[in-house]
Amino acid sequence: MGKNEVSIFWFRRDLRLDDNIGLFYSLQSNYPVIPLFIFDETILDSLPKDDARVGFIHESLSKINVQLNALGSSLLIKKGRTHEVWEALIQEFDVKEVFFNKDYEPYAIKRDEAICELLESNHIISFSFKDQVIFEEKEITKADGLPYTVYTPYKNKWLEKYHSIPPIREYDLTDFFSNFYKIAFVFPTLEQIGFVESSIKVKPYNFDGVANYQDTRDFPALDSTSYLSPHLRFGTVSIRKMVNFAAKKNAIFLSELIWREFFMQILYSFPKVVTQNFKSAYDGIQWRNNEEDFKRWCTGTTGYPMVDAGMRQLNETGYMHNRVRMVVASFLCKHLLIQWQWGEAYFAEKLLDYDLSANVGNWQWAAGTGCDAAPYFRVFNPEIQLKKFDEKGIYIRKWIPEFDLGYGQPMVDHAFARERAIATYKAGILK
Template sequence: MNNKISVFWFRRDLRLEDNTAFYHALASEKPVLPIFIFDDEILEKLPKNDARVTFIYNTLKTIDEELKKVGSSLLILKGNPINVWKKLVVNYEIETVFFNKDYEPYAIKRDKEVATFLTAEGINCNAYKDQVIFEENEVLKKDGTPYTVYTPYKNQWLSLFKSGKDIVMHDCKAYKTQLLQYTFKFPELSELGFIKSTIQVKPYNLLELEAYKEVRDFPALDKTSYLSPHLRFGLVSIRQMVIKALETNATFLSELIWREFFMQILYHFPKVVTENFKEKYNAVAWRNNEQEFEKWCKGETGYPIVDAGMRELNTTGYMHNRVRMITASFLCKHLLIDWRWGEAYFAEKLLDYELASNNGNWQWAASTGCDAVPYFRIFNPAEQLKKFDKDLIYTKKWVSDLDELAYPQPMVDHKFARERALKSYKEV
C-alpha cells in the first residue's frame, strides 16, 4: 500500500484561494497535508502579546475551520524549522514538499537549509513565486543588473506586466477533495507561549480606491485601505490586488510596485538590512541622543503631527503613510538619530511590518537609500500639519493633551534643526 503524501507549508500566504504552491500541491495526486510552523527563531524576539502573532493565529484558525468542513485540518507545529522537518519525515512518508518563495535574507537561508535536508532524505522540494508579480531577477536592466531607481523599474515592470504572461490565477477548489483526511487538535495560543493581544488588525477596504490619489495624504479622512497587513501575511493574493488596482487607481498600483522594488533591492543588496545603500552616508555624524529618541517613541516631541503619529502607532499598530514620512524625517533630520533606531522601533510596533519596505522607506526618509529623497529635503512638521491636518482632527484624536499646559514645547527649533542637519549631511 502506498501511503506517500505531499506536504504544503503555509508561510506568508495564509489563504486557500489563488495560492500558487498550494495549487501545485493539490495537483500532485497525493493526499496533501497542510502545515504551519511557528518559527522559534522569529518568535523569541517578540513580546508575548504581539498583535501580529494573534493575527496569524486567528487567521490559521479560520483556515483550519474551513479545512475541517471537508474532513481535513491544519497541522500546527512549533520550533526551529529544520528540527520540525526532521520529525515530520519520521512521522510521515513524504514524497514532495510544496511552498511559496520568500525573499528575505533569513527566509532564504532557512529555506535553503530545509531544501538541502529534504533532498538528502529523497524528498522533492518545490518552491514557487507567489507573493510578488515579478521576483528578484525578472525586472532587470538590459545589462542584466538590478534597477536602483524606481521610475525606470516601474516602467519596465508595467511593460512586462502588459505582456500578461505572469498573471495566472490559481483555482484551488480541488482542496475539497485532495487533502489528507485527518483532524488535528488546534492548539491554544497559550500553548504556543503567547497571549491574546488587545490590538486588532482591521479588515481591508478597497471600496474607495478610485479617489486614493486625492485622499491618501490626509490622515483625518481615514481613507486608508488597511490592506498592508493582509498583503504582508498573504491573506490576499497580490495578483488579485494588482488587477483591482489596474481597474481603479494608478497611484495605488504604483504603491504595489514600490513594494516589489524594495523587495528586489533587499534581495540584490542584502547589506541594506544593517548598512546605508549609499555608502557615502556612512560618515553622517548621528547624534543618537537616547533621551530624545525616547521622547520621539512616546510622541512627546512638542510637534503635534509627529506626536499624533507616534501615539497612533503605539496604540493601534498602524500609522498613516503621510505621517510615517513626517515622523521618520523628524527622527533622522531634526534629531539626527540613526534611521536604524527608528526602523527597529517601527519593526517592533507596525502590524504591517515587512523588512524590505520598512528598510527601504526608512533609508528613503534618511536620504541614505537608493532613489531616496535628497538630503536637503527636510519636512517642516508645522507646515505639514497645516497642509495635511489643518483642522487638527487627526492630531487631536491622538494628542488629547494638545491644549493643556502639560503638552511639551517643541524639543528642538525647526530652523536650528534644519541647519544642523544640512551641515551634517554636507560634511559627508
C-alpha cells in the same frame, strides 16, 4: 505498519486557501496533502508574548482550519526550530513531496536552502513557487541585466511587462480540495503556542477610498487608506487579485503595490541594506543618537503635534498613516540626527504591517541614505506638514487629547535643526 505516504504544503507568508499557487500545485500531487504551518521559535523568541502579529497569524490559521475541517481535513501546526521540526516530520510521515511559496528575505532564503538540503538528503522532492509578487527578483532588470536602483524606471519597466503579457492568472483551487489529507490534527490555542491575545487588532481591508486614492491618501484624518498592507504581508489576500483590481481602478494605488516589489528586489539584490546604508558615501555621518531624544520620539512627546500624533497612533494601534510615517521618520533622522536603524527597529517592533524590505527601504529613503532616497537637504517641516494635511487638527486631536489645553514646546527649533542636519550630512558625506 508503514507510515502514510503524503505530500506537504508549507504555509508561510500565504495564509489563505484562495489563489495560492504553491497550494494549487500541491493538491495535484499523487499523494494526499498535509497543510502545515510552523511557528518558528527563531523568530518568536524575540517577540513580546502579546505580539499582535502572532495573534493575527493564529487567527488567520484558525480560519483556514475551519475551512479544512469542512473538507474533512485540518491544519498541522508545529512550533520549534524549523530544521528540527522538519527532521521530526520526516520521521513521522513518509513524505514524498514538499511544496511552498518563495520568500525573498535573507533569513528565509537561508532557512529554505537548509530545509531543501535536508529534504533532498532524505530523497524528498521540493517545489517552490512565486506567489507573493507579480515579478520576482530578476524579472524586472535594466538592459544590462542589473537591478534597478531608482523607482520610476523600475515602475515603467514593471508596467510595460505587466501590460505585455496575458492577464495575470488567479488560481481556483476548489476542484482539488478533495486531495487534502483526511485527518483531524489538534489545533492549538494561542496560549499553547506561548502567546496571549493582544488588545491591538489587524483591521479588515477595504477599498472604499481606492477610486479617489490620489486625492485623499495624504490626509490622515480622512482614514481613507485600504489597511491592505498587513494582509499582503501575511498573505491573507493574493497579490494577483490586488494588482488586477488596482490596475482597473486606480493607477496611484497600483504604484504603491509596485513600490512594494521594488523594495523587495532591492533587498534581494543588496541584502546589506538590512543594517547598512545603501549609499556607503553616507557612512561618515556623525549621528547624535541621543537616547533621551529617542525616548521622546518613541513616546510621542516631541512637542511637534504631527510627529507625536503619529507615534501615539503607532503605539496604540500598530498602524501609522503613510504621510505621517514620512514626517516622523524625517524628524528622527534629520531633526534629532538619530540614525535610521534605531527608527527601523522601533517600527519593526510595533507595526502590524512590518515588512523588512519596505521598512528598511522607506527608512533609508527618509534618512537620505538609500536607493532613490530623498536628498539629504530635504528636511520636512512638521508644522507645514500639519497645516497642509491636517489643517483643522482633526487627526492630531484624536491622538493628542490634551492638545487644546496648551501643548508643550517643540523639543528642538525647526530652523536650527534643519541647518544642523544639512551641515552634519554635508560634513559626513565621504568623497
